Amino acid sequence: MDVPIDVITMEQAVSRVFSFFETTECHSVYTPNPEIIMAAQKDKALMDALYHASLIVPDGIGVVLASRLLKGPKLPERVAGYDLVQNLFAHMATTDYTVYFLGGAPGVSEEAAKVMQKKYKGLKITGTDHGYFKESEEEAVIQRIQAAKPDLLLVGLGAPKQEKWIEKNRGVLPVKVCIGVGGSFDVMAGKVKRAPVAFQKLGLEWFYRLITQPTRAKRMLQLPVFAWEVVKLSAKNKNK
Template sequence: MKVDILGVKIDDLNMDKAVKKVVQYTMSEKKYKIYTPNPEFVMTANEDEEFKSILNKGDLVIPDGIGIVIASKIMKKSITERVAGYDLLQNVFNEIKGTDKTVYFFGAAKGVASQAAERMKEVHEGLNIIGIHDGYFDEQEEKTIIETINSLKPDILLVGLGAPKQEKWINQNIDNLNIKVAIGVGGSFDGMAGIVKRAPEIYQKLGLEWFYRLMKQPTRIKRMIKLPMFLLKVIKYRKHP
């Protein structure tokens, strides 16, 4: 079931079901697009119709952010649970390690994707990461990146270019990519590389990961202000959809 949050249709499913879907996608002949919207994505989508349309064409659109879950409750169409994109990837890696399934890391600053790949190979022994490229490229290099991806034929392509650039890139190039699944992963490579630390588990369980990040990075306050603005907009949307 999809839940409408300010015009963005988000899948209502738990982590186990999301992981199973991703793994199933890698066994299909069809190509699948997976997006991970949080409140910032939704706010941006309300100012960018192209971005909203792309999100709504995703095959799996997971609720990445406690704000999305709270918004669904306000809409009285409660989403089961938050499915953090980072955690989804870790669970998928755990499922496909030691199999013939392959992954390509594309995005982030120079050296970050490589560092992330090395750490993930250590954490998930047997994970088959067959290619890496950072998120800096010009038009000519982009063609080379796509050619390389197509020659390697990864089952899962992780695209970490930041939103909405990564979603637009996936949407524009999916038909020309020799892959099974493309996932927009935002800053997940930074987390995988150990550059950005995850909040302690207790903060994650309480839905306060955002508060932990704010304590660590007070400069994020401008971004955090968007959450109450988002929830106010959801309340107005419920009254006048």
């Protein structure tokens, strides 16, 4: 559906991000699920951001399954954005690489930072900012990030706002890697519970979110639409 996805495992994705730390440019990393892919069909700015990314990993199990129905390379596994960040933290804790948290409601990123530093001894977090800043406050947020000069910037503004924000501002950010992390700070801070491991392994994390966060129901309606589009594409390929 015109959204580029890297054929990559979790281990390879972590290695790729660390290779970005050794460069002089700012790399963007995104983690699209079916909802984001469907949104990109109607949102040119979002699609452009995805096309300009240095790394795009399949966050949703639906994206992995779709690759196995369609022609072309098959995605080896789901690379969930939350898990990618946790793996990065585990490795970064033994290095001098630094990270900055941007996003979430007031107080959430600060709490997430405290929890992560306790979990990963040695993790260096150089700053935090909530994601409810006004347009008039954006320049001050950018200046704080510029002053901190983190190697990694996690942007949790929700899709597609975070992807567009990164695409618009990465040229002025002294950052090696920006990752759009959605609501990950809420999970890190313990405000929202991650799906049990059994749900994750069965590819049913989306279902757990639906039953525990009914407000996501409207967004979840994109899942059957995505599935139908994949089925149509698969049938079209078979008829060629």
